[in-house]
Each structure stands twice: as structure tokens, then as C-alpha cells.
Amino acid sequence: MKALLLSGGIDSSALAHWTRPDICVTLDYGQQAALGEAAASRAICSELHLEHKLISVDLSSLGSGSMAGRETALGGAAPEFWPYRNQMLVTLAAMLLQPIGLRELMIGTVATDLHADGSVRFIQTLNALMRLQEGCVTVTAPAQNLTSTELLKLSSFPRELIGVTFSCHLHRYACGQCSGCIKHREVVDEAFPQGTS
Ligand SMILES: [Zn+2]
Incomplete structure (x- = not known):
């Protein structure tokens, strides 16, 4: 079984359209935008006729920064x-899916991801770690060498489904002002210049 971590954002939604996983998994881990991500992910899977599962585990007490509703992030990070x-x-997705046949878990990391856990080296290391454990699950990031705009174009993601995607970090509904919403707008403008489809 091939699975995809789906947040309902542009990157993971484009990956869902491009790679057609057997199942998509969305996590509500207590992040501020959890309800919006879950709703968008359900809608994307419904439109693409993909199976969808939601995992709910409240880790908000261990979170940091804007996604956890706090003013600053730990250690002065982004x-x-x-x-x-x-x-x-x-780990949470594999805990759910490995017992029912998970072989590959895809994540939506793109080349412009600046966090340490979005680097090629990190993904390679995480893959090696997962393969050492029961089930020998492979972790891949098929878009790790693509920008979000390149991924959107390469995946042939339908223009009419852009409005279903959701990238806000702060709220249930897109705020239009956070870094997630701003990136969403910039990528869509770049991939679909006005007047194109
Ligand atoms: Zn936002």
C-alpha cells in the first residue's frame, strides 16, 4: 500500500493528483488550522476519488509558534x-497504516522548504530509520526537487480544485495573511497567470 500525508494544502494536494496513492492520511495533532486542513483534505479526496483517513491526537501542549496559537516559536525559529x-x-501515520500493509509513505516536502526537517538529507535519514523498523516502510518525498509551482504544473492539478485547497497556518478558514496563505496565493498566481486555465 502506498500512502500520502495530506494536509489539504497545494503541495500535498498536487501530489495526490499526481501520484494517486492508495490512501491519504490527514493529521489533526492539535494545530490551529486542523479543522480547515481536515475539511480540505476530505474534499480533495472526494473530488479525486481517493480513500481518506483522519488521525486525531492532541499534541497542542507540545507545539510551538503560530501553528499552536503561540506568539513565538521555540528557540527563535520561524x-x-x-x-x-x-x-x-x-510516525503517527505509519502507526496507523503499517499494520494494514503500508509499504511507502509519501510526504509533500518541496525544494523551497527551508526547515531542517524538509531537507533531502533529513528525508533520506528518516527513510533509513523507518526501513530499520517493523514493516520496512519507505519514506519518499517525490517533489523534493521541485518548487510548489513546478509541482502544481507537473501534476496537472485542475485549476478548478485550487479553491478547495487550504494552506492557512492559523485558522479554520483561510486568513489570507499568514505565511501559508501568502504562499498559496503566490503559487497559484505563478502557476495560473490570469486568463489561463
Ligand atoms: Zn492564513
């Missing part, structure tokens, strides 16, 4: 920094 986030997401 405002949306959440410690050990990617390995937490991969």
Missing part, C-alpha cells in the same frame, strides 16, 4: 516552527 513535526507526522 513563526510556524513545530518541533519534530515531520517525524511526528510520519
